[in-house]
Amino acid sequence: MKKILITGAAGFLGYNLCRDLGDNYSIYGAWHQAEPAAPFEGLVRMDLGGSLKPVAEYIARNGIQALVHCAALSRTGQCAADPVRARRLNIEGTRSLAVIAQAYRIPFIFISTDLVYNSGSGPHLEDDADPRMIYSETKFDAEVEAFVACPSTVVLRCALIFGPDDGVHGSFIRENHTDLCQGKALKLFTDQIRSPVWSRDIAEAIHRIFSQGMRSRIFNVGGSTCINRYELGMLAAQYFDWNRDKLIPVSMTGITADAPWLKDCSLNSARLQNETGWTATPLEKALKQIAAEWTADK
Numbered sequence: 049m050k051k052i053l054i055t056g057a058a059g060f061l062g063y064n065l066c067r068d069l070g071d072n073y074s075i076y077g078a079w080h081q082a083e084p085a086a087p088f089e090g091l092v093r094m095d096l097g098g099s100l101k102p103v104a105e106y107i108a109r110n111g112i113q114a115l116v117h118c119a120a121l122s123r124t125g126q127c128a129a130d131p132v133r134a135r136r137l138n139i140e141g142t143r144s145l146a147v148i149a150q151a152y153r154i155p156f157i158f159i160s161t162d163l164v165y166n167s168g169s170g171p172h173l174e175d176d177a178d179p180r181m182i183y184s185e186t187k188f189d190a191e192v193e194a195f196v197a198c199p200s201t202v203v204l205r206c207a208l209i210f211g212p213d214d215g216v217h218g219s220f221i222r223e224n225h226t227d228l229c230q231g232k233a234l235k236l237f238t239d240q241i242r243s244p245v246w247s248r249d250i251a252e253a254i255h256r257i258f259s260q261g262m263r264s265r266i267f268n269v270g271g272s273t274c275i276n277r278y279e280l281g282m283l284a285a286q287y288f289d290w291n292r293d294k295l296i297p298v299s300m301t302g303i304t305a306d307a308p309w310l311k312d313c314s315l316n317s318a319r320l321q322n323e324t325g326w327t328a329t330p331l332e333k334a335l336k337q338i339a340a341e342w343t344a345d346k
């Protein structure tokens with residue numbers, strides 16, 4: 049069994065990957081402030097803004113065989129508010145981890161984003177990247193730095209992610225669910241198109257990449273449905289028993305300064321499909337399954 053260290057293990061994606069990859073791998077987690085809850089072989093504390101020597105030593109001591117880097121300053125607003133910190137954590141932190149992966153000759157998967165596609169119409173191919181926001185720039189520059197430091201890096205540009213999220217940070221579905229349960233109305237954009245992907249499908253992509261020994265690649269990882277945020281809310285309402293009257297269709301214009309860059313970040317994931325045999329679970333099937341798992345957990 050392969051020993052994997054997942055960074056950002058208490059984050060939304062990190063937590064879900066730890067859980068979903070646990071059947072096939074021994075999972076080790078790197079955490080920052082919030083201690084992760086998933087079952088782990090071991091945990092190491094990590095600050096992307098500080099020295100990563102403890103992480104390097106931990107990898108050596110535990111014989112870690114692969115590194116999946118999810119940790120990031122992950123919110124566009126946080127990055128815009130403090131670009132210096134965003135660059136330090138997202139770019140320099142990623143570069144330092146890639147240096148470590150290269151030093152130990154272990155596979156390095158870097159989780160990037162669909163938000164590097166800030167212009168033109170989707171579904172975007174991997175060559176379309178045109179980052180225009182601080183968050184997007186930091187993720188794109190981090191990809192470049194990762195390849196320089198560790199040429200065998202595999203970059204996964206993930207679409208808007210949804211999943212069960214029992215981790216410390218919830219997904220947008222959980223946030224929407226909580227707000228709606230409290231009787232709040234939700235303003236959902238009609239003019240932002242994404243191709244939402246289930247966190248479990250990202251875990252499957254990672255498993256295929258490891259088991260097939262893929263190296264030096266950039267892959268889009270998106271679901272098969274391109275959909276705007278309002279339509280997505282209306283669809284999710286079916287499965288999570290949301291009051292549709294509380295879903296308010298709105299334009300991004302005037303609400304977010306990033307509106308010009310977020311019109312269509314949908315992904316064409318044919319490269320990943322063709323090269324690894326990966327396929328995305330149909331959106332409705334995935335939402336239905338998550339809703340069923342929530343109900344079963346109650």
Ligand SMILES: NC(=O)c1ccc[n+]([C@@H]2O[C@H](COP(=O)([O-])OP(=O)(O)OC[C@H]3O[C@@H](n4cnc5c(N)ncnc54)[C@H](OP(=O)(O)O)[C@@H]3O)[C@@H](O)[C@H]2O)c1
Pocket residue numbers: 055056057058059060061062079080081082083094095096097117118119120121122123137159160161162187205206207208209210217218
């Ligand atoms: N969510 C999406 O829809 C989406 C879509 C595409 C790509 N992505 C990418 O997926 C990855 C995970 O996103 P997410 O939604 O799971 O974000 P998240 O829930 O905000 O998790 C981010 C993780 O990074 C950790 N972190 C933050 N600052 C750190 C630091 N200085 N040192 C070490 N760790 C630090 C956080 O730990 P603490 O909370 O303890 O600080 C947290 O565990 C990110 O790289 C993001 O760019 C996300």
